[in-house]
Amino acid sequence: MNTKQLDRIHTGKGFIAALDQSGGSTPKALLEYGVKENRYSNDEEMFELVHEMRTRIIKTPAFDSEYILGAILFENTMDRSIDGQLTADYLWEKKGIVPFLKVDQGLAALDGGVQVMKPIPGLDDLLKRAVERNIFGTKMRSVIKEANPEGIRKVVEQQFEVGKQIFAAGLVPIIEPEVDINSADKAESEKLLKEEIKKQLSVLDKDVKIMLKLSIPTVNNFYSDLMEDPHVVRVVALSGGYSQKDANEKLKHNHGLIASFSRALSQGLSDGQTNEDFNATLAESIQAIYEASIA
Template sequence: MNTKQLEQIHAGKGFIAALDQSGGSTPKALLQYGIEESKYSNEEEMYELVHEMRTRIIKSPAFDSRYILGAILFENTMDRLIDGQFTADYLWERKGIVPFLKVDKGLAELEDGVQVMKPIPDLNDLLERAIKRNIFGTKMRSVIKEANPAGIKKVVEQQFAIGREIVKKGLVPIVEPEVDIYSADKQAAEAILKDEISAQLSALDQDDKIMLKLSIPTEDNFYSDLMGNPHVVRVVALSGGYSQTEAIDKLARNHGLIASFSRALSQGLTAGQTDEEFNTMLTKSVHAIYEASIK
């Protein structure tokens, strides 16, 4: 583990950029960026276009380590180049931004009010490749839609079981049990979730380090006690479908919680913008998210 990167993520001021749209979410990301599905005819062309979008974001002067601590990449992005360097190396060596990798394979069908992760059969090989590509940590997402204790327990147990495998490789996993912001019993689900996370944290080995990526809680500062846990490097928040304005407003009320936004970060960016327009829009978003993250 890179100790300089660990310290930056643990104690640095700023937020984590989520640039990890994959599979079914990539067409949506491109459409938001102003590129319709008619502009590409196969998966390779689609991924080439989304890499161009991510490259434009990463190379922007707005994408600066004074505000952005880390960036989460999709596997396809990890294996591509920016100016002759693999993306993770470009991020760290040229930008001073810590690279993470999304490792999950998507969500299983809804059961017991939750969607656990699909199996990750090639996890060991993927982690070995991530290490060779100088990745610092990983991210994996599950979704909680109801305050169902059995379902939430399954989500958290699966997340931590895989997280332990990742820790053994010397990487820092971002555990992401997202609570759907539209859940009718979101606050009750968050209470169950926090109890399950606390139980799993208490079972970790002494030196194990993880991160948590959680929906912005209904009750302000609800996750503050998790931030002080010695196993927790950082607690970050997803935007979860909130608009940028909503996400920033809610985040700013939660002291110590920092952003790990995707849609809320890229909101307003389009392929047709000039570089000046693009950079101005991204600068505005980066600065607003940063300010909310350091409250």
């Protein structure tokens, strides 16, 4: 584990950029960027276009360590290069941004009010490649749609079980049990979720380090106590479908919680923009998300 990167994530000012749309979500991400499906005819062409989009974002002047602590990549992006360097190396060596990798393979069907992660075949091999490519940490997502105690317990247990496997491989896991922002009982789900997270944290080995990626809570500063746990490197927030403006406004009221936005970060960006307009739009978004994260 890179201790310089660990210290930066733990104490640095800024936020984490999520550039990890993958598989089924890639066509939607490209469409929002203005790239229609008639622009590609197979997966390789599709992933080449999305890598061009991510490269454009990463190479923007404002995409810099002054504002951004880390960036989450998709496996395909990790294996590609920017200006002759593997993406993770470019991020850290050229930009001073800590690289993470999305490792989950999507969600299982809704059961008990939640969607746990699908099995992750070949995870050990993927983690080995991630270490070889100088990745610092990983991210994996589950979803909670109802305040079902048993379902939420299953989500958290699975997340921590895989998280321990990831830490043992030399990486810091971002545990992401997302609570659906449209859930009718979101606040109750968050109470149950925090209880289960605390149970898992209480039985971790002393040296284990994790991060948490959570929906912006209904009650401001609800996760402050989790930030104090010695196992927790950082607690970050997903935008969860909120507009960038709404996500930033809610984030400002949660001291110590920093952004890890995807759609809210790329909002307003388009393939057809001139570089000047693209850079200006992204710079404005980065500044706004940064200010919300340090409020």
